[in-house]
Amino acid sequence: MEVVESDEHRDLRAAVGAIAAPFGGAYYAEHARAGQECTELWQALGAAGFIGVNVPEEYGGGGGGLAELTIVCEEIAAKGAPILLLLVTAAISAEVIAEFGSEEQRKEWLPGLASGRTKVVFAITEPNAGSNTHQLATTARRVGDEWVLDGEKYYISGVDTAEALLVVARTGRDESGTAQLSLFLAPTNAPGLTATPLPVDVMLPERQFTLHFDGVRLPASALVGEEGQGFRQVFHGLNPERITGAALCVGIARYALGRAAQYARDRQVWGRPIGAHQGVAHALAKAKIETELAALMTHRAAALHDRGLPAGEASNMAKYAAAEAAIAAVDTAMQTHGGNGVSAEFGLLPYWGLARLLRIAPVNREMILNFVAQHSLGLPRSY
Structure with missing residues (x-):
């Protein structure tokens, strides 16, 4: 690790700051009070290539890493406009799909994530599991050539503006009884999926949701990575x-x-x-x-x-x-x-x-x- 920041990273900070500064604190506070996402800033960052700064170049991204995405997140917040959804779309979904997704999944999702045109939010939290991921109750079972999801998720951010969810579900148990987890890409408009706004008293641009999966059917290709390795x-x-x-x-x-x-x-x-x-x-x-x-x-x-x-x-x-x-x-x-x-x-x-x-x-x-x-x-x- 270099203790002194490189010229490239200083230039990145300056470029991100130049985009975020005109929006600033008044813009963010207004959107936070209204519960409206900072769409204009998101689009400006996407057009400049900063939302996908950590996405591989062959899929339309900047080819950088988490160090660069960290600078983007820090700098927009330092200009008064922190965007919470960068944590789930760019830091979780893009990283996981790039590392574990099939080539078809990468081609389908990463270009949109890189440009900011597409959002994939993360669905792991459940009301009765808390921090104990092994106790997740949402299940995915094979039925022919499909996966069928049933269960509930809680405090899921940005569902209303996302095209898909990266869902963590239980697909079995090992010999000791420990849950085996798998990841799935599920469209937010999938039949059987209901998203209910979850009221919170924190002033945020991003809205929170409770999700109900009632026999949501996904194709076999929705599985991300290996079954049971979630x-x-x-x-x-x-x-x-x-x-x-x-x-x-x-x-x-x-x-x-x-x-x-x-x-x-x-x-x-x-x-x-x-x-x-x-x-x-x-x-x-x-x-x-x-x-x-x-x-x-x-x-x-x-x-x-x-x-x-x-x-x-x-x-x-x-x-x-x-x-x-x-x-x-x-x-x-x-x-x-x-x-x-x-x-x-x-x-x-x-x-x-x-x-x-x-x-x-x-x-x-x-x-x-x-x-x-x-x-x-x-x-x-x-x-």
């Missing part, structure tokens, strides 16, 4: 999701701190800027340090993934550190603004909600601590 395949996508989620958090923190520092320089009380007071300055400085540390771990995790090295520990640590840094940064920014911190005019509250959500998802901080305790420190498993 658990291994899923984690090829989950580490990128955690890394890009961390990048989004780093960008949110950078945006909030930029706004707060400007306010602390400009706002005067008793004849001097409030930023001259250590009670304000130290809190912002602490948040800045934590943000930069989280950014280093995030880019280290991306570098490990791109080199095919074990990235689970770094991905989890990056996600933990970045979510904590983002919450602290936005909270400090709001405190710096005083009453204006919750004013719609200043538009900070949507970022606090997103940062708080990213502390829970795509993996909560407690499961990350469990992972580090068990796998990094060798402590007994606690769950």
Whole structure:
């Protein structure tokens, strides 16, 4: 891993920032309050090739890796316009299809994912399984030349604007009774699939859904990779999701701190800027340090993934550190603004909600601590 960013990556940051900056915080806050996706920004990023920056060139992508996608996610958030769906379409779906999909699946889906014209969202979470993936109840069974899916998914983002789902389903059990998982590409308009909006109080452009699969029939070609190997395949996508989620958090923190520092320089009380007071300055400085540390771990995790090295520990640590840094940064920014911190005019509250959500998802901080305790420190498993 290079500690100093390359010229190519600095140029990528500048190019992404130049596209995202004209949209900015007011645009994002407006769409978050209305629950409307940031379609114009998505299309602009797609036209410039940045949504598919990690998709292989032969399928219309940029030929880069997760390091480049991480920069895209961080930089749009740093300009005030974090797009949550990049985590599922580009970081999970594109990575999994490129790595495990058949040649037909790659040709069918990757060009659209690369350009941003197509969205494939990820369906793994279930109401009764939580973080225990082995307890997934959604099943897929072979009936002749088809797969039939039955079950329920929960908190699935962006279904209303996606063409397909990457669904995780149980296709059997091994000798020990452990669930064998498989991945499937299912059209969002498939007969038997019902998507119900799931109301949340967080202000987000992306909507959440509960999905019901009632005898959804898919062709044999819908299977992604090998039957029963879904658990291994899923984690090829989950580490990128955690890394890009961390990048989004780093960008949110950078945006909030930029706004707060400007306010602390400009706002005067008793004849001097409030930023001259250590009670304000130290809190912002602490948040800045934590943000930069989280950014280093995030880019280290991306570098490990791109080199095919074990990235689970770094991905989890990056996600933990970045979510904590983002919450602290936005909270400090709001405190710096005083009453204006919750004013719609200043538009900070949507970022606090997103940062708080990213502390829970795509993996909560407690499961990350469990992972580090068990796998990094060798402590007994606690769950």
